[in-house]
Amino acid sequence: MSHRREIHADPDHQSITGMFGGWTAAVALSSVINASTSDARPVSMTINFVGSIAPGSDVELSPTMVGATRSMEHWSVAASCGGETRAAAMIVLANRRPTEPHVEPTMPSVPAPESLERYFAPGPQGQQSDIRPTAPVAFGSGDTKSSQWVRDSNGRRLDYPQLAYLADQWAPRSFLWGTGLRPSATLTMSVYFLATEDELDAVGDDYILNEGIGTRGEQSLSGQRAHLWSRNGVLLATTEQLCWYR
Template sequence: MDDAAPVRLHDFDEALPLHPAGPRLWDSRIDKRYWNMIGPWGGWTAALLLKAVLAEGDHGGTPVAMTVNLMGGLDESPLSLSTRPVRQGKSVEFWTSELIQNNAAVAMAMVTLGQRRETFSTHEASFPDGVTPPEAIEGVPGRAGFFTAMFETRQVSGSAPLQANDDSLTRTWVRDHQARPLDYPLLAGLADVFAPRIFYRSPERRPASTVSMSVYFHATPAELAAVGGDFVLAQAQARRFESGFFDQHGALWSRDGVLLATTEQLCWFK
C-alpha cells in the first residue's frame, strides 16, 4: 500500500518554521513572502514569537495578551528563538520569547497565557454600524512581493492613503489568502495588518515602523473555530502624531459581531 501523501501546510504555517535546537531553543528562518518594505512584516514576527511559546510542551492555557518590542531590523540570515517561563501559576502564566539574529536580539515578546473559565460575560464595545458584508465589496489586489499579497482584503470605509485626510480611521475585511482557519498566531499577525496611520494623515510617503505592539486576545478557542477561514473586520485609528512617534489602536471583529482582539501600537516615523 502506498504511503499517504503528506499534508501540505498553509503558506502562513510554512512561513513560521520552528526546529528544536535545545531546551527552550528553536531555529527558524525568514520567509520573504511576508516581507514589508525592507524587512519582515511585524505581524509575522509577532506570530513567530507567540508560536514558539505555544510550542513548549509545558505551557498552560491560551493567549490572553502579548506585548512585542521590535528592536532591530532583520535580514535574511538564520534566526533563533529562546523562550522562558517567567512565572507559571494555576490561572495565569507569563513567558518571554526572544528572537535573535546575527548574535543580537531583534525582537522580544512578553506573552500572557490564561486558563479560560465560564464566568460573567458581556460586550461593552459595539460592532460598527452599517458595515457592508465582504461579498458585496470588490477585493483589493495585494502588492506582489509584499505581505499584503498573502491576505484577501475588502475595503469597507476610510479615505485613501497619502491624501492628507482629516482622520486615519479605516475599516477593512481581511482573511488569509488561502482562507486558513483563524488561530492565535494568525490573530496576532492580523493585529498588525493595518497600514501605518501616518500614511492617512500626511500626503508625503514617510518611513515608518512599529516600535512596540500589544495585543489582547479576547476570543475563546471556540470563537476562533467558529470564524474558521472567514473574513474578520479590522478597524484602526491613531490618536496623536508628535515628535517622530504616533500611536494606533485597532480592533478585530468576527462577522457576527464578536470582538476577537484589540491592539495598541507605538510607531516611529520620519
Template sequence: MTATSEGGFLGHTSAPYSNMVGPFGGVTAATVLRAVLDDPRCSAPPLSLTVNFAGPVAEGPFTIDARPVRTNRSTQHWMLTLSQDDSVATTATVVCGARRPTWSDTEISPPAAPPAESVEVADPPDFPVWMRNYEMRFVEGGGPLSGQPREQPDSTTTLWVRDTPARPLDFLAVTALSDIFIPRVMVRAGRMVAASTVSLTVYFHADAAPLAGHGDRPVLATARAQHFGGGFFDQSAHLWGADGTPLTTTHQLVYFKD
C-alpha cells in the same frame, strides 16, 4: 520553526512576507507566539502578547529563546528574545491563562460595514510584498491603496480581511491580522511614508473554540491613531468576527519619518 533545545527554536524569514525593513511585523509577532504555543511547558492559551521590535530582522535564519518566568494558578508569564548573529532583534512577553465562566459584557461595538462579499477586493501593491498574502476589502481609510489617495481629516481605517489563500482562524492567524493595518500616517497623508512599528500589544478576547468556529471567513478590522508627533504615533485597533464577536484589541507605537 525547529525546536533545538528546551525553549530554543531555529527559524528562517520568508521572502513573501518582506516589509519596508525586515519582515511584516504581524508575522514576526505570530512566530514569537508560536514559540510559546509549541513549547510543551505552555500551560494555557494566550491572553496577551507584547512584541518590542528592537531592531530590523534581517533576511535569513534566526533563533528564539522562550522562557516561562512564572506559572500561577490562573496565569503563566513568558519572556522571549529573537536573535540573529548574537544580536537581539526582538523581545516579547506572553501571558497565558485558562478562562473560566464569569459575568461578561462588551462595551465596544463593531463599526458599521456592509457584508464582506459586497465590498470590492483591493489590488495589492507591488511594495511592500507582504500585503499580497491578504485579501483586503476596504470600507473606509484605504490611504494610498484607495485608488484616490489624498489627505484625510482622520486616520480611521475599516476593512474586511483574511489570509490569501484563506485559512481557518487560530491564535497565530489572528495575531498577524491584528497588525494588518497600513501605518496611520499614510492614511492621514494619503501617500507612502517611511514607518516602522516599535511596540505591539495584542489582547485576545476569543478562545480557541470561537476562533475555530469562525473558519476562514473574513474578519472585520478597524484602527485609528490618537496622536502624531515627534516622529511617533500610536494606534488602537479591534478585530471582530463575522457575527460581531470581539476577537482582539491591539495597541501599538509606530516610528515615522516624513
C-alpha cells in the same frame, strides 16, 4: 530545559524594509504556545521591534517561562539573527474560567467583504492577506478612522498566531492624517486576545474586520489602536501600536 528553535524568515512575508511585523509576532507567539506544556492559551502579548529581520535569514527563537500561577503563565521570547536580538516579547497564557460576560464597543455596520475590492499592502506580505477596505483608502485625508476585512489568502484557519499576524495588517495612521505615504516603522505592538478557542474555530478561514483609529502623532511618534471583529460581531482581540515616523 531549553525551548530554543530556529526558523527560516520566509521572503513571502517581507514588508517594505524587512520581515512583516505581524509575521514576527506570530512566530514569537507560536514558539511560546509550543513550549508550554499546559492547556493555557494566549491572552496578551507585547512585542518590541528592536531591528529589522532580513528575509531569508535564520531566526532563533528562545522562549523562557518567567513565572507561573495556577491560572497564568508569563513568558519572554527573543527573536535573534546572528546573535543579535531583533525583537523581544512578553506573552501571558491563561486558563480562563467561566464568568459573566461584558462587551462595551459595538461592531460598525460595513459592507460585506464579498462586495468590496481587494487591496494589496506593500511588499510580498501584501499577497499573503486578502484585504478588503470598507471605503477607499484615503491617505492624506486627515481622518484616521478606517476598517477593512482581512483573512489569509491561502485559506489558513484563524488561530491565536494568525490573529496576532492580522492584528498588524492595517496602515500606519501617519499615512492618513499626514500628507500620505511616508517612512514609518512599528516600535511596539500589544495584542489582547479576547476570543475563546471555540470562537476562533467558528471563524475558520473567514474574514475578520480590523477597525482602526489613530490616537496622536507628535515628534516622530504616532499611536494607533484597533478592534478585531468576527463577521457575526464577536470582539476577538484589541491591539495598540506605537510607530516611529518621519
